[in-house]
Amino acid sequence: MSLLSVNGLSVKFRQRHQDLVALHDVSFSLDRGERIAIVGESGAGKSVLGYALVNLLMKPGFIDAGSVQFDGRELTKLSPKQWQGIRGKKIAMIFQDPMVTLNPVLTIGAQMIEAIRSHTRIAYKDARKLAIEKLAHVRISAPSQRFDQYPHELSGGMRQRVIIAIALLLNPEIIIADEPTTALDVTIQAEILQLLKQICADNGVALILITHDFGVVSRIAERTFVMYAGRIVEQGPTLEIINDPQHPYTQGLLNALPQMALPGQRLNQIKGNMPPLNDQPSGCAFHPRCPYAEERCRQNPPGFVYSGVSTVACYVVEDMLSEFSQHDGDDSYE
Structure with a gap:
């Protein structure tokens, strides 16, 4: 049985005239100890998904339908x-900006003690x-000294x-990391990612990494889910998705x-x-931006089809697979 199982999850935001579907x-x-990534542009619904999994949706957001089971518990x-x-x-x-997550008027130690004692009865010592x-454990130098410092006295990395250390305090089985390295420079970003990966491997902790950066995904995730406009449009092994x-x-x-x-060339963009x-567009939400869109793409959302070890929600891919299957079974084609 999977550690975390999400089925048919739908989230809406209540408005005066209509509910908006996020x-x-x-x-x-998600299996025990597995590392997955949720990838997509801003507005794809990645963070909403993360918040929904831990019941942190702020009103007017609410779960409209679906199931989220942790170790068999709804x-x-x-x-x-x-x-x-x-x-x-x-x-x-783990949230994106540690300066928003950490209380600026409390020491690091005070915040960690509060997190521990809110869940367990344990002496201060x-x-x-x-x-x-x-x-x-998270490789902070002079940890006894950092314990008594305030957030503004520490660097971004x-x-x-510290945020990762707080997340590990009670030995969780799953860590959800929402853009954990966005505010950091490239060098520190690589260190934090390697740290997260190592901690998960050493402690058997499962990881859900929410990010817009495929460069980040390639370093840490075993499986990847690509989101667009609140839907998963492709999922599969990370290397398979990146390479093909x-x-x-x-x-x-x-x-x-x-x-x-x-070098010197304009960056590609969608x-x-x-x-x-x-x-929200009708049919496949990506069709207004898609170079391969057909009329049926504008009518109904496509279902998932298997393409190798990945699954994809796309009519064009479905047609290609169907054509390949027909040719493969046609002796005259050879």
């Missing part, structure tokens, strides 16, 4: 009190020892390590990477923008 029928699973039906035993303890979340051990992307949107994301352009929630 997630459409999202389904995926999470969408839990009361706020029941969530206290899950969020932070079993499923931890033991909680302090645990906090310093976790700071050392150091603050992000099937969906036109996935191809566009990879072609937009800086290394795909020659024409158009992510559609807003109040103006």
Whole structure:
């Protein structure tokens, strides 16, 4: 049984005249110790998915339909009190900006102690020892000294390590990392990613990495889910998706990477923008930006088809696979 199983998850934001759909029928699973990535542009629904998994959707957002099961336990039906035993303890979340996550008027140690004692009955001395051990675990130098410092006294990379240490305090089984390296320079970014990967491997922790950067994904995730306008449009092993992307949107994301352009050449980009929630296209949401769009793409959303070891929601890919299958079974073709 999967550690986390998400089936048909839909999220809406209640408005006066209509409910806006932010997630459409999202389904995926996560095994123990597995590392997956959710990839897409801003507005694709990645962070909404992360918040929905740990019941942190702010009103007017709400889960409209679907199931989220953790170790066989349905999470969408839990009361706020029941969530206290899950969020932070079993499923931890790392947010994008540590300066927003950390309280600027409390020391690092005070915030770590608060996180520990909100879930367990433990003496201050033991909680302090645990906090310093976790700071050392994420390779923070002089952890006893950092324990008594304030967030503004630490560098950006150091603050992000503190956030990871806080996430590890109660030995969670899943970490959800929402753009954990966006605010960091490239060198520090690589260090944080390697740290996350190593911690998950050493402790058997599963990871859901939310990001827009395929360069980040290639370093850490075993499987990747590509999202567009609140839907998963492609999913499969990370290396397979990077080396042989099937969906036109996935191809566009990879072609937009800086290394795909020659020196002095303009960077590639996907024409158009992510559609807003109040103006979602009919059919396949990507069709206004897709160079291969057909009339049927404008009518109905495509279902998933298997393409090798990946699954893709695209009519064009479906046609190519169908044509290949017919030729493969036609003796005259040989």
